[in-house]
Amino acid sequence: MQALKQSQPSGELSFARSDNSTLVVRLAGDWHLRHGLPEPDLVLKQLDAAPKPARLTFDAAALGDWDSGLLTFLMGVSEICHKRKLPADWSPLPEGVRGLIQLAEAVPEKTGARHEAAHTSFIEELGQATILYARGLDEFLRFLGEVAIAFAMLCVGKARFRKVDLMVVIQDCGASAFGIVTLVTFLVGVILAFMGAVQLQQFGAAIYVADLVGIAMSRDMGAMMTAIIMAGRTGAAFAAQLGSMKVTQEIDALTTMGISPLEFLVLPRVLALFLMIPLLCVYADCLGVAGGAFVGATMLHISIGTYIRETANAITLTDILGGLFKAAVYGIIIAVAGCLRGFQCGNSSSAVGDAATAAVVSGIVYVIVACGMFAFIFNVLGI
Amino acid sequence: MAATPASIKSSDGKRVSVTKFPKDGPPPITVKNLTMAYGTFVLMKDINFTVNHGDIFIIMGGSGSGKSTLLRHMLGLIEPANGEVWYGDFNFTRAEPLQREAMLRHFGVLYQSGALWSSMTLAENVGLPLGEFTDLSPLEIREVAALKLALVGLKGFEGYYPSQISGGMQKRAGLARAIALDPEILFFDEPSAGLDPISSRLLDDLILELRDNLGATIVVVTHELASIFAIGNNSIFLDAESRTMIAHGDPKDLLAHCTDHRVQTFLTRGGEDAEKSARNHG
Numbered sequence: 195m196q197a198l199k200q201s202q203p204s205g206e207l208s209f210a211r212s213d214n215s216t217l218v219v220r221l222a223g224d225w226h227l228r229h230g231l232p233e234p235d236l237v238l239k240q241l242d243a244a245p246k247p248a249r250l251t252f253d254a255a256a257l258g259d260w261d262s263g264l265l266t267f268l269m270g271v272s273e274i275c276h277k278r279k280l281p282a283d284w285s286p287l288p289e290g291v292r293g294l295i296q297l298a299e300a301v302p303e304k305t306g307a308r309h310e311a312a313h314t315s316f317i318e319e320l321g322q323a324t325i326l327y328a329r330g331l332d333e334f335l336r337f338l339g340e341v342a343i344a345f346a347m348l349c350v351g352k353a354r355f356r357k358v359d360l361m362v363v364i365q366d367c368g369a370s371a372f373g374i375v376t377l378v379t380f381l382v383g384v385i386l387a388f389m390g391a392v393q394l395q396q397f398g399a400a401i402y403v404a405d406l407v408g409i410a411m412s413r414d415m416g417a418m419m420t421a422i423i424m425a426g427r428t429g430a431a432f433a434a435q436l437g438s439m440k441v442t443q444e445i446d447a448l449t450t451m452g453i454s455p456l457e458f459l460v461l462p463r464v465l466a467l468f469l470m471i472p473l474l475c476v477y478a479d480c481l482g483v484a485g486g487a488f489v490g491a492t493m494l495h496i497s498i499g500t501y502i503r504e505t506a507n508a509i510t511l512t513d514i515l516g517g518l519f520k521a522a523v524y525g526i527i528i529a530v531a532g533c534l535r536g537f538q539c540g541n542s543s544s545a546v547g548d549a550a551t552a553a554v555v556s557g558i559v560y561v562i563v564a565c566g567m568f569a570f571i572f573n574v575l576g577i
Numbered sequence: 578m579a580a581t582p583a584s585i586k587s588s589d590g591k592r593v594s595v596t597k598f599p600k601d602g603p604p605p606i607t608v609k610n611l612t613m614a615y616g617t618f619v620l621m622k623d624i625n626f627t628v629n630h631g632d633i634f635i636i637m638g639g640s641g642s643g644k645s646t647l648l649r650h651m652l653g654l655i656e657p658a659n660g661e662v663w664y665g666d667f668n669f670t671r672a673e674p675l676q677r678e679a680m681l682r683h684f685g686v687l688y689q690s691g692a693l694w695s696s697m698t699l700a701e702n703v704g705l706p707l708g709e710f711t712d713l714s715p716l717e718i719r720e721v722a723a724l725k726l727a728l729v730g731l732k733g734f735e736g737y738y739p740s741q742i743s744g745g746m747q748k749r750a751g752l753a754r755a756i757a758l759d760p761e762i763l764f765f766d767e768p769s770a771g772l773d774p775i776s777s778r779l780l781d782d783l784i785l786e787l788r789d790n791l792g793a794t795i796v797v798v799t800h801e802l803a804s805i806f807a808i809g810n811n812s813i814f815l816d817a818e819s820r821t822m823i824a825h826g827d828p829k830d831l832l833a834h835c836t837d838h839r840v841q842t843f844l845t846r847g848g849e850d851a852e853k854s855a856r857n858h859g
Contacts, residue, residue, distance in 0.1 A: 354709065359696070443692035447754075450652050450686045451706050452678040 205264070207232050209240045210253070217247035219271065222256035225264035234270030241278065250275060251283040265294055272299065334556070337534045341526075344454075344461050353457045363466035367428040371474060374423055379478035382419050383407055383485020391494055400494040404501045405508035407486030412513040414520070416479040418565055420471055421524035425557035429532035432463050433553035436536025437546040445537070455537075464529040471525035472518045479517065516577055520568050524561050531557040598665045598683075598761055598794070604629050605762055605794045606651070611660035613646055620646060623821045624660065626813050633788055633795045633808045635828060638815030639843065644798045645689070645766055647815065651796070652686065652764065653677055664762070682710060685755030685793075689767040691747035693739040699726060699750045700735035706757045725753040729783060745776035749783070756787065763787065765797040769804050781807045802846065806832075814840050
């Protein structure tokens with residue numbers, strides 16, 4: 195009998211030929227996962243060595259403790275035997291090992307179940323990303339259109355939703371958001387005033403800090419900061435609520451009952467944000483000015499009365515109304531983005547988190563894009 | 578076939594006439610050559626079956642065989658890649674949205690999770706379809722909702738929210754909502770899922786009583802053998818491997834006579850004594 199011993203990190207693996215046609219795989223010592231696994235390719239080399247064996251068997255007389263490490267190695271050997279159609283005699287192995295191998299091989303691999311790693315070129319990935327983005331924009335616009343139709347139905351008194359739901363959402367995205375809007379917009383006013391003060395003080399024009407803060411807040415910053423806060427707070431909440439309802443089939447239940455989920459779930463949310471963001475925007479404008487006044491009074495030694503008078507002289511009704519208009523549009527965008535992501539949510543709990551994240555990202559991106567477009571349009575119109 | 582007109586409020590508040598399912602009319606449900614697919618991946622093909630009046634029709638098969646997906650196709654929640662679903666002499670697959678919506682009023686659906694609206698009490702859940710599609714006053718709606726909840730053994734739970742009751746009670750509340758409009762066809766998606774054997778048995782009894790007392794035709798998606806033999810009198814078996822239905826008929830007949838080993842393996846829990854199953858449930 196010819197024997198060949200291989201030193202292995204786990205247990206001891208050696209090979210022998212009982213006759214020219216049978217390869218004996220000898221397993222000795224303790225086989226534990228923590229000591230690493232031998233490569234089944236060692237068996238492959240033996241099978242390729244002349245004279246090529248016609249069958250395979252094991253010798254486990256010296257085998258000590260074993261765990262999944264041994265099983266993993268033996269599954270590899272089994273796969274090699276299957277591929278080569280080589281008969282193997284598993285009977286010398288301990289009963290437990292044989293039982294577990296039988297269990298692992300009981301259900302054959304399903305055809306097509308294994309995912310092949312796909313290698314795509316950069317150009318292909320870029321193309322796919324572009325198509326995905328275009329599709330996302332298309333879905334957003336389509337959904338916006340459906341919401342517009344539902345709004346039209348509401349205007350003629352045909353849309354159906356529970357008034358109590360509208361009130362709950364209004365409270366949630368209105369009064370409940372006061373705290374965070376107060377903090378953020380006051381600080382934005384302070385930051386704007388600080389930045390302006392550093393420059394304007396050099397020219398002795400510190401009083402114009404009031405103009406800077408007042409105009410910035412009323413025209414853009416008030417609406418945009420409120421929108422960003424609401425995208426993170428309410429847009430994500432909308433996506434999570436509707437996503438959860440999708441996971442628990444509540445949306446399906448509405449559909450099969452003949453109740454439009456768009457009217458019943460989306461309309462109150464869009465309406466609530468459409469109404470509440472402009473109100474929050476007015477509040478944000480005031481808080482921003484208050485932040486500027488705080489800097490004016492403490493750093494620039496401008497009296498509060500003077501600061502308020504300068505602000506009143508600087509801003510116009512057009513600035514304020516323009517800001518409110520933008521805020522209302524941002525409200526619709528955030529609500530539609532949030533609800534759309536909720537409806538697109540998959541059927542798992544992690545998908546709800548993904549939907550909330552996507553709602554915040556797309557909400558903020560769309561708001562900033564809209565802000566840029568407004569800046570251009572208002573400039574062209576001379577507003 | 579002469580249809581019995583029934584009027585019901587549509588989404589725009591008007592009353593629309595819809596076709597009901599007279600006993601001497603065509604079968605209430607017919608599925609013709611249905612193919613279910615996700616994109617280019619065909620999940621099931623060549624699905625053909627008929628559900629007769631008063632049947633408790635079981636859609637059975639292993640996990641991942643497409644049972645719930647078939648139900649979603651039948652409810653119009655997913656469009657088929659090919660084939661049609663007919664309700665009586667009404668082609669549901671090719672119908673206009675308004676006609677579909679009207680037909681849906683004849684259905685009641687109990688989803689796997691109960692799908693109760695979490696922000697509403699049980700009475701509000703049951704009362705919502707009544708408020709939307711009938712002319713009942715709020716007081717009458719409350720009374721009807723209380724009756725429906727009492728029918729499923731939830732008398733006194735009208736003011737509870739779904740989160741305040743157990744899973745079995747949520748299922749029964751979902752059933753109360755499903756029967757709110759006295760539907761002619763009831764669909765159940767895995768009604769026994771997540772229930773203990775006693776609750777599951779009680780739900781089976783309830784389904785039988787609803788069939789007998791409401792005269793409803795019932796479609797049940799399940800793989801619970803106890804339920805299949807206890808309530809089903811007609812069924813199809815979906816096979817994930819061959820991607821089509823491989824058996825059609827009374828589950829007890831399939832157990833006794835079907836020679837397909839896949840069906841036998843399923844109905845006998847992989848070879849458990851078949852006679853024992855038949856004796857216990859027959």
